[in-house]
Amino acid sequence: MFVHRLSSRAAGAVRLWNGEPARRSTPAPTPELILFEYEASPWCRRVRETLGVLGLAALIKPCPRETLRAEGAFGATSRHRPEAAAAAAEAGASSRLSFPLLVDRTAGVTLSDSAAICEHLWSLYGGGVERPTLDQALNPRRRTLLDFPLLAAPSALRPWPEAGLMLAPSEPNQQPLLLYGCEADAGSRLVREALCSLQLEYRSQPRPLSAPLPALEDPNSGFAAFGARQALEHLDRTHRTGEALGWLAPLPSPNLGEARMHPVLARLLGR
Numbered sequence: 001m002f003v004h005r006l007s008s009r010a011a012g013a014v015r016l017w018n019g020e021p022a023r024r025s026t027p028a029p030t031p032e033l034i035l036f037e038y039e040a041s042p043w044c045r046r047v048r049e050t051l052g053v054l055g056l057a058a059l060i061k062p063c064p065r066e067t068l069r070a071e072g073a074f075g076a077t078s079r080h081r082p083e084a085a086a087a088a089a090e091a092g093a094s095s096r097l098s099f100p101l102l103v104d105r106t107a108g109v110t111l112s113d114s115a116a117i118c119e120h121l122w123s124l125y126g127g128g129v130e131r132p133t134l135d136q137a138l139n140p141r142r143r144t145l146l147d148f149p150l151l152a153a154p155s156a157l158r159p160w161p162e163a164g165l166m167l168a169p170s171e172p173n174q175q176p177l178l179l180y181g182c183e184a185d186a187g188s189r190l191v192r193e194a195l196c197s198l199q200l201e202y203r204s205q206p207r208p209l210s211a212p213l214p215a216l217e218d219p220n221s222g223f224a225a226f227g228a229r230q231a232l233e234h235l236d237r238t239h240r241t242g243e244a245l246g247w248l249a250p251l252p253s254p255n256l257g258e259a260r261m262h263p264v265l266a267r268l269l270g271r
């Protein structure tokens, strides 16, 4: 646990603890937001930081990977990717399935690019919020070459497949769990990683770093507790049914998503 706590702490530190709710002159709005994402994705982090800064709650539908060999692939065990693919198709997305994908039911839009999602959230729900200078620097409105390495650094510090990258078998939850957490908080990250790999749908409610974090409530079993250790034990005991898939997991068969090989892998294999 020590290594995990330390590396999770470092993951928050490399982003300079960005993602805490900013000061607002009015209470945070409560739009109906559904975010399809996975913890280890750099671009998903950008959106989660923005939701945190704006103090916006969202229903998270984790879409961990089943393979690293192809982008947008998924098999029958993927719980939320089929719904994400359907939402993207309904919105007329022409490109491959990618994450983050935001469905904003209040505004009636579905967006699939992290920069566009952040722009959307700021323009609709950022009234009365003074954007922290740090967030402006780390998540600039124009794209820069530094975006990817800066956003990927936290996941590089947590390179384990079960750290919100690869799918782990689990019992599905009937009702969403509720996580009071902060993007930058070490314990919150550990709990998000487990929720993600286990594909457990949850409502994310941003809190400042000074709050007692993380707090997890599971209406399916009546569990409610502060602290990462208790939350992780609960998730393992109640929902996990097996170990996460490994780095080298093959393409799911049948593959219900895309079969395009990762461009770097394709180049290495000369295809």
Ligand SMILES: N[C@@H](CCC(=O)N[C@@H](CS)C(=O)NCC(=O)O)C(=O)O
Residues within 6 Å of the ligand: 041, 042, 043, 044, 065, 070, 071, 072, 073, 097, 098, 099, 100, 112, 113, 114, 115
């Ligand atoms: N430019 C897009 C990039 C999105 C993207 O490439 N996401 C990756 C995860 S980092 C993805 O969805 N890969 C497909 C997969 O996970 O199957 C954005 O900013 O949202």
